[in-house]
Amino acid sequence: METLRVQLLAEKSEISVPSQYVQPPETRPQIEKTNVKSAVPVIDLNSRTNLLDELKKACKEWGVFQVINHKVPISLLDDIMRVGRTFFGGCEMEEKLKYSCDSASPASEGYGSRMLVASNETVLDWRDYFDHHTLPLSRRNTSHWPDSPADYRKVVAEYSDHMKALAQELLGLVSESLDLTCQCIENVVGEFYQNITISYYPPCPQPELTLGLQSHSDFGVITLLIQDDVGGLEVFNNGEWVSVNPMSNAICVILADQTEIITNGEYKSAQHRAVTNAGRSRLSIATFHDPAKTRQISPVFHPPRHRPVIYGDHVSSWYTKGPEGKRNLDALLL
Numbered sequence: 183m184e185t186l187r188v189q190l191l192a193e194k195s196e197i198s199v200p201s202q203y204v205q206p207p208e209t210r211p212q213i214e215k216t217n218v219k220s221a222v223p224v225i226d227l228n229s230r231t232n233l234l235d236e237l238k239k240a241c242k243e244w245g246v247f248q249v250i251n252h253k254v255p256i257s258l259l260d261d262i263m264r265v266g267r268t269f270f271g272g273c274e275m276e277e278k279l280k281y282s283c284d285s286a287s288p289a290s291e292g293y294g295s296r297m298l299v300a301s302n303e304t305v306l307d308w309r310d311y312f313d314h315h316t317l318p319l320s321r322r323n324t325s326h327w328p329d330s331p332a333d334y335r336k337v338v339a340e341y342s343d344h345m346k347a348l349a350q351e352l353l354g355l356v357s358e359s360l361d362l363t364c365q366c367i368e369n370v371v372g373e374f375y376q377n378i379t380i381s382y383y384p385p386c387p388q389p390e391l392t393l394g395l396q397s398h399s400d401f402g403v404i405t406l407l408i409q410d411d412v413g414g415l416e417v418f419n420n421g422e423w424v425s426v427n428p429m430s431n432a433i434c435v436i437l438a439d440q441t442e443i444i445t446n447g448e449y450k451s452a453q454h455r456a457v458t459n460a461g462r463s464r465l466s467i468a469t470f471h472d473p474a475k476t477r478q479i480s481p482v483f484h485p486p487r488h489r490p491v492i493y494g495d496h497v498s499s500w501y502t503k504g505p506e507g508k509r510n511l512d513a514l515l516l
């Protein structure tokens with residue numbers, strides 16, 4: 183079944199969204215909400231004073247934080263936003279469809295709109311995306327990526343290297359903040375499987391009824407996300423949805439399910455979603471770092487709170503049952 187691109191729907195300038203995109207009342211966003219008391223932590227990676235304490239607090243209380251003074255060149259953040267925006271905003275649909283992903287297989291590389299395995303019950307996300315398989319290099323085939331603008335493939339490859347290095351640095355700090363050796367979490371994870379997903383959220387005529395991306399936690403180890411200045415990413419914290427405010431040049435770090443398992447629940451994966459808006463399209467770029475599908479992941483502390491899981495089994499249940507918040511992870515609790 184060919185999936186309809188959300189961008190085409192949005193361009194039809196209708197005043198209501200098709201029923202498959204309408205969320206049930208309990209998951210609809212509260213658009214007009216203001217005055218949220220809490221704010222997602224910002225961590226300065228240059229801070230040599232109480233970096234580990236701040237990181238520990240952010241990981242325990244939020245599972246999400248923004249980092250500043252990372253070593254990723256700002257020009258590279260600008261470049262990848264530029265090439266992504268050119269693909270979604272400046273390229274004919276016919277050209278984009280040449281890169282269509284295989285909608286029958288989950289997480290296949292390319293241009294897509296439907297994240298979950300097709301089922302009549304799932305409400306669709308108001309989002310189109312492009313997924314790149316970037317690491318290990320044996321999975322990388324840059325001819326699957328757009329070739330326009332001319333530097334698209336080079337920029338994505340360079341961005342992949344920098345994200346890997348930052349993910350390693352952060353997992354080292356996360357390990358140390360729990361009095362583990364710097365390499366501890368990385369040793370459990372093994373070789374990084376990295377995917378880069380550029381998400382494009384067209385303006386939506388009824389943002390109060392839809393979600394750009396439904397509530398979920400990421401199933402891998404650690405996600406690094408950048409977003410433009412539109413805003414729309416929210417995390418669930420202490421019973422309320424809190425916006426992750428766009429901060430230029432910052433990188434948003436999202437702890438994912440395998441980190442929760444490895445740390446034995448000391449650190450939680452962050453439940454998050456993206457809301458839409460009627461005025462402006464939004465672009466975000468998420469870089470996921472995962473174990474190999476065959477890897478067994480288990481807690482490093484005793485007594486374990488989660489049963490060990492073969493990573494690929496966790497991913498399959500996420501895609502077939504749907505994330506619905508964190509139910510697939512909760513199913514592993516002992």
Ligand SMILES: O=C(O)CCC(=O)C(=O)O
Pocket residue numbers: 379381395400407409414415454455456466468
């Ligand atoms: O677009 C965003 O801000 C969120 C993207 C996201 O959560 C994901 O791709 O897993």
Ligand SMILES: [Fe+2]
Pocket residue numbers: 398399400405454
């Ligand atoms: Fe996510």
